[in-house]
Amino acid sequence: MWKVHRWLAASILLALLVSPATASGRLRVGLHADESTLTPYSYVTGDPGYNLLLFVYDTLFQINADGVPEPWLVEAWAWSEDGRQLTLDLRADVIWHDGEPFTAADVVFTFDYVRRYAHTRWTGPAQAIERIEEAGRHRVVITLRDPSAGFIYQPLADQPIMPKHLWKDVTDPRTFDGRIGTGPFRLVEYVPDQYYRFEANRQYFRGPPAAEELVMPIIKDSTALFTALKAGEVDAVSRTLTPELVGEFSALPRMRVVSGPLTVTYLLCLNNQVTPFDDRDFRRAVALAVDRRDMVDTLFLGHARLGSPGWVHPDLPWYHEELDREPAFDPDLARQLLDRLGYLDVDNDGLREWPDGRGMTLALLASSHDPIRLRGAELVAAYLKAVGLRVNVVVMERASLSARIGWGEPDHDYSKPRNYEMVMWGWSAPVQSWPGRMLGVFHSDHRNVGTLNLQGSSDPLLDTVLEQIVTTADLERQFELARQAQRRIADTIPFVTLLYPDGVYAFNAEAYDGWVFVKGQGIFNKLSFLGGSPPAPAAGPSSGTGGRVAVIALLLLAVVAVGVAWRRRLAVSAR
Amino acid sequence: MLKRRRARSPALGLVGAGILLALGLVALLAPWLSPYDPHHRASRPFLPPSAGHPLGTNDIGQDIASELIHGTRVSLLIGVLAAAVALSLGTLVGLVAGYYGGPVDVLLMRLVDVVLVVPFLPLVILLAAYLGPGMWNTVLVIGGLAWARPARVIRSQVMSLRSRCYVVASQAMGGRPAHVLSGHVLPGIMPLALAQFVLAASHGILVEASLSFLGLGDPVRKSWGSMLHYAQLRGAFLTGAWRWWVLPAGLMITLTTLGFTLVGYWLEERFDPRLRGGR
Numbered sequence: 001m002w003k004v005h006r007w008l009a010a011s012i013l014l015a016l017l018v019s020p021a022t023a024s025g026r027l028r029v030g031l032h033a034d035e036s037t038l039t040p041y042s043y044v045t046g047d048p049g050y051n052l053l054l055f056v057y058d059t060l061f062q063i064n065a066d067g068v069p070e071p072w073l074v075e076a077w078a079w080s081e082d083g084r085q086l087t088l089d090l091r092a093d094v095i096w097h098d099g100e101p102f103t104a105a106d107v108v109f110t111f112d113y114v115r116r117y118a119h120t121r122w123t124g125p126a127q128a129i130e131r132i133e134e135a136g137r138h139r140v141v142i143t144l145r146d147p148s149a150g151f152i153y154q155p156l157a158d159q160p161i162m163p164k165h166l167w168k169d170v171t172d173p174r175t176f177d178g179r180i181g182t183g184p185f186r187l188v189e190y191v192p193d194q195y196y197r198f199e200a201n202r203q204y205f206r207g208p209p210a211a212e213e214l215v216m217p218i219i220k221d222s223t224a225l226f227t228a229l230k231a232g233e234v235d236a237v238s239r240t241l242t243p244e245l246v247g248e249f250s251a252l253p254r255m256r257v258v259s260g261p262l263t264v265t266y267l268l269c270l271n272n273q274v275t276p277f278d279d280r281d282f283r284r285a286v287a288l289a290v291d292r293r294d295m296v297d298t299l300f301l302g303h304a305r306l307g308s309p310g311w312v313h314p315d316l317p318w319y320h321e322e323l324d325r326e327p328a329f330d331p332d333l334a335r336q337l338l339d340r341l342g343y344l345d346v347d348n349d350g351l352r353e354w355p356d357g358r359g360m361t362l363a364l365l366a367s368s369h370d371p372i373r374l375r376g377a378e379l380v381a382a383y384l385k386a387v388g389l390r391v392n393v394v395v396m397e398r399a400s401l402s403a404r405i406g407w408g409e410p411d412h413d414y415s416k417p418r419n420y421e422m423v424m425w426g427w428s429a430p431v432q433s434w435p436g437r438m439l440g441v442f443h444s445d446h447r448n449v450g451t452l453n454l455q456g457s458s459d460p461l462l463d464t465v466l467e468q469i470v471t472t473a474d475l476e477r478q479f480e481l482a483r484q485a486q487r488r489i490a491d492t493i494p495f496v497t498l499l500y501p502d503g504v505y506a507f508n509a510e511a512y513d514g515w516v517f518v519k520g521q522g523i524f525n526k527l528s529f530l531g532g533s534p535p536a537p538a539a540g541p542s543s544g545t546g547g548r549v550a551v552i553a554l555l556l557l558a559v560v561a562v563g564v565a566w567r568r569r570l571a572v573s574a575r
Numbered sequence: 576m577l578k579r580r581r582a583r584s585p586a587l588g589l590v591g592a593g594i595l596l597a598l599g600l601v602a603l604l605a606p607w608l609s610p611y612d613p614h615h616r617a618s619r620p621f622l623p624p625s626a627g628h629p630l631g632t633n634d635i636g637q638d639i640a641s642e643l644i645h646g647t648r649v650s651l652l653i654g655v656l657a658a659a660v661a662l663s664l665g666t667l668v669g670l671v672a673g674y675y676g677g678p679v680d681v682l683l684m685r686l687v688d689v690v691l692v693v694p695f696l697p698l699v700i701l702l703a704a705y706l707g708p709g710m711w712n713t714v715l716v717i718g719g720l721a722w723a724r725p726a727r728v729i730r731s732q733v734m735s736l737r738s739r740c741y742v743v744a745s746q747a748m749g750g751r752p753a754h755v756l757s758g759h760v761l762p763g764i765m766p767l768a769l770a771q772f773v774l775a776a777s778h779g780i781l782v783e784a785s786l787s788f789l790g791l792g793d794p795v796r797k798s799w800g801s802m803l804h805y806a807q808l809r810g811a812f813l814t815g816a817w818r819w820w821v822l823p824a825g826l827m828i829t830l831t832t833l834g835f836t837l838v839g840y841w842l843e844e845r846f847d848p849r850l851r852g853g854r
Contacts, residue, residue, distance in 0.1 A: 223807065223810065223812050223813060226810070226813055227812075227813060230813065242809065242810055244620075244634065244809050244810045244814060245813060245814065248810075248813065248814050298616070298620055298635050298636060299635070301620065301621070368708055368790050368791075368794060371634075371808040371809065374794050374795070375634065375635050377795075378614075378635065378795065379635065382614075382616070393795050395708045395709075395794050395795055396708070397704060397707055397708070400707060
């Protein structure tokens with residue numbers, strides 16, 4: 001009974017919380033995860049946590065809508081001749097949410113702090129700094145250990161700047177709740193597992209943001225999240241639409257659906273260190289057998305881009321266009337290759353055996369947390385069966401799969417042999433944020449550099465090209481090197497890049513339509529509130545109908561449940 | 576256990592048996608009954624019902640009606656296997672405890688109590704998550720936790736059989752425990768064990784569906800639970816596809832459980848000495 005009461009209380013609370021706003025300029029955004037107190041040390045995930053963090057904090061450079069960093073807290077910057085020294089002139093008109101002025105001391109403090117107190121995202125990139133000094137109230141001089149082409153991307157366009165006056169005595173950053181930033185919004189209320197409330201920072205140096213108030217109820221279940229959006233209980237959500245919902249939401253009045261490229265990748269990862277995948281021709285046969293167009297159409301109903309053999313997303317400026325023209329899906333050629341390699345069907349059961357005649361079954365691992373990867377594994381197994389390879393899909397729980405292939409353990413030695421044959425895998429958007437990130441995915445030094453080299457490939461020629469990328473400051477030259485690397489990747493086929501899903505977002509355009517799609521990353525970012533028109537007053541009573549219907553249904557359910565329980569009790573006592 | 580107030584008519588038992596027979600036939604004839612191979616991608620994904628696909632297609636274009644028909648096999652198989660595991664364990668424990676009595680009985684029955692009071696579903700979920708997805712794991716988890724109730728029921732029957740003349744006579748003539756148990760006691764508990772088996776199977780089917788729905792079963796195998804799993808993950812409740820994707824599978828689970836339960840209660844009433852007294 002208690003449970004029913006709690007349910008009722010919770011649903012009524014939710015109905016109150018998301019009831020139509022009366023004040024103008026309030027926007028309600030459904031959030032798919034709880035991100036704790038939103039300090040650089042307490043936020044939880046990259047998406048939506050990091051984006052939410054940047055509502056409150058600013059970075060020195062900001063990734064713009066084209067995915068390129070532009071100066072933000074910085075007014076002017078200059079590299080020295082040798083490419084090791086960077087002079088930054090900061091804006092003088094920036095103030096913290098508590099009224100204190102923002103100065104060079106805060107910047108120096110932040111980079112010193114993240115190097116002192118370890119954090120998975122901030123500490124590594126900041127280690128590139130040899131020395132950082134104040135050279136005036138609004139001037140910072142940074143000296144790097146080595147010239148670095150990616151330094152502007154990371155950490156400068158990534159690291160939120162923290163206020164020195166608040167953090168200078170903090171020795172346990174993970175529990176410190178200091179939510180003061182320079183960003184366009186102030187976090188005024190956070191109730192764990194329930195909601196966040198932000199108010200506009202009217203003194204923001206780029207002008208006040210387009211919404212007076214942001215209310216973000218936390219709705220973790222994706223069906224519930226999209227139901228809330230459909231019913232008008234929220235005006236937007238932080239998560240992309242799943243492909244099957246795109247048609248549904250496009251047809252709704254009030255709702256607008258926008259889509260754009262995401263640099264998220266789906267891979268068929270092959271273990272280059274075990275037979276038969278240590279043979280480039282065998283990997284090529286696998287790549288040729290996989291019908292990626294069919295995967296895009298089936299798994300994402302067309303809302304995805306075809307994987308490039310060079311791994312890089314086709315919308316990125318350093319993409320190698322000529323790779324498009326090569327045959328990608330050719331099962332006949334795959335069969336010929338396998339025949340030539342000696343993988344023949346000796347016992348005429350339609351499936352190939354090892355060259356020595358033994359029965360051959362390849363294991364394809366897939367994590368049970370992602371239905372797309374599971375279904376993708378089923379499809380891959382079918383494609384490979386069509387060219388005569390028997391594939392057994394092995395479904396594993398996420399953590400045990402990671403442990404099996406040796407990914408993500410803090411003390412794991414990536415130079416050890418990998419324990420799998422094939423796995424459905426994927427990398428998140430930042431892994432393609434700039435060409436230098438390719439080093440992590442492809443470099444042969446698995447222990448120190450190629451820490452994302454899950455496939456265990458090693459190619460000295462590719463290493464040389466990649467190493468040049470990170471020390472080349474000239475952008476065009478950098479992109480040219482990245483194209484050479486893609487050519488080499490397409491030739492050596494360390495894994496099969498299957499597809500890149502599109503980011504498809506739905507929002508209530510009547511409430512607010514100033515959302516900005518940042519290439520590769522989506523609409524849930526602070527640029528969406530800088531430069532648009534303010535949100536319209538929230539829609540009238542109609543928008544709450546869905547919630548009310550749900551509450552009434554719940555009430556009815558509760559009445560029925562109480563009735564049944566009561567009758568049962570009567571029956572029991574009668575006995 | 577509460578004594579039921581009046582005996583059920585055998586008609587309900589017959590209805591249950593009819594349902595089971597029909598389902599058994601469907602499972603047996605699945606390849607001939609279903610319009611497509613359930614693993615074959617017959618059409619475009621997310622199609623609504625049509626003449627070619629009476630229940631539409633799922634998220635990768637497989638025919639839902641064929642999935643449903645083939646799901647009968649997996650669900651029945653897992654239910655029956657889990658029940659077999661549970662019954663083997665339960666019968667063994669019940670026989671030993673009831674026959675030997677004394678400290679052995681006390682020890683085994685306290686173990687039964689422990690298993691009975693542990694919240695069943697959370698423990699199953701925990702074990703299934705720990706062992707990982709897979710048909711045999713599901714069978715072992717369900718069977719390994721559902722043996723306590725049959726053990727208790729069988730023990731009480733064994734205790735009543737133990738003092739029967741023919742059992743005592745066999746003992747008096749020097750029959751060893753193994754001989755007495757297998758030759759004289761086991762036949763006596765068979766009907767009751769059958770009733771318990773049927774009830775355990777119904778339970779097993781329900782738990783298997785729950786586990787698969789939560790993604791803890793084998794998601795590659797076509798069972799009703801895994802159909803519901805994908806339906807829920809792929810927005811069936813938002814797009815209206817639940818009418819042909821969720822409802823039929825849910826009804827099949829309900830029907831199967833109902834069939835087993837009706838047969839099980841009917842058998843139990845016929846053979847359980849404590850329930851028979853009501854006639």
